[in-house]
Amino acid sequence: AQSVTQLGSHVSVSEGALVLLRCNYSSSVPPYLFWYVQYPNQGLQLLLKYTSAATLVKGINGFEAEFKKSETSFHLTKPSAHMSDAAEYFCAVKWEGYQKVTFGTGTKLQVIP
Amino acid sequence: EAQVTQNPRYLITVTGKKLTVTCSQNMNHEYMSWYRQDPGLGLRQIYYSMNVEVTDKGDVPEGYKVSRKEKRNFPLILESPSPNQTSLYFCASSLSWGQGTEAFFGQGTRLTVV
Numbered sequence: 001a002q003s004v005t006q007l008g009s010h011v012s013v014s015e016g017a018l019v020l021l022r023c024n025y026s027s028s029v030p031p032y033l034f035w036y037v038q039y040p041n042q043g044l045q046l047l048l049k050y051t052s053a054a055t056l057v058k059g060i061n062g063f064e065a066e067f068k069k070s071e072t073s074f075h076l077t078k079p080s081a082h083m084s085d086a087a088e089y090f091c092a093v094k095w096e097g098y099q100k101v102t103f104g105t106g107t108k109l110q111v112i113p
Numbered sequence: 114e115a116q117v118t119q120n121p122r123y124l125i126t127v128t129g130k131k132l133t134v135t136c137s138q139n140m141n142h143e144y145m146s147w148y149r150q151d152p153g154l155g156l157r158q159i160y161y162s163m164n165v166e167v168t169d170k171g172d173v174p175e176g177y178k179v180s181r182k183e184k185r186n187f188p189l190i191l192e193s194p195s196p197n198q199t200s201l202y203f204c205a206s207s208l209s210w211g212q213g214t215e216a217f218f219g220q221g222t223r224l225t226v227v
Contacts, residue, residue, distance in 0.1 A: 090155060
């Protein structure tokens with residue numbers, strides 16, 4: 001069965017430090033990959049997506065992610081964390097030919113001043 | 114403004130009392146779906162719809178019903194709610210299901226069943 005794994009349910013970084021949120025997926029077919037962000041008491045909004053174009057994808061708010069087929073990974077990074085980045089982040093995968101989107105269990109990012 | 118609107122935002126109900134959570138989108142999207150969000154479990158898909166009159170079960174459909182009579186609306190029905198359906202629910206829509214189009218989410222409905 002297809003699955004999406006986000007390592008670390010909680011990640012803490014200092015303000016200004018590198019943010020790295022990990023996402024791995026099982027794959028037997030090409031995937032479409034997404035990162036969403038959820039701020040408190042809000043719905044999810046798209047940060048970025050990979051749809052088989054460039055493997056390094058840039059998103060909003062300075063985030064980017066790199067699709068690595070050999071590692072079946074799509075980790076999210078930001079060079080310098082800002083207090084406003086504190087939120088929960090979800091990786092999601094849609095496999096070619098499948099009708100459903102599978103979400104990871106989420107990673108809560110805490111930014112320490 | 115392009116949006117997905119859910120109502121109500123908060124709901125407390127009693128076991129067994131039928132309820133409906135409404136969802137409407139104004140983007141002419143074909144694909145709509147319902148998710149529930151529970152701590153440590155992420156988002157799990159309840160039902161989805163690829164177009165009018167076309168619906169199918171997601172990963173956790175038990176205890177829920179949906180209908181898609183119009184393209185813009187996709188209500189979630191709990192005919193006999195139970196406490197294990199206490200959760201945060203999200204409706205989402207996307208342009209189509211066949212490509213890597215992103216989902217647009219509503220603001221969520223926090224349901225408590227006592």
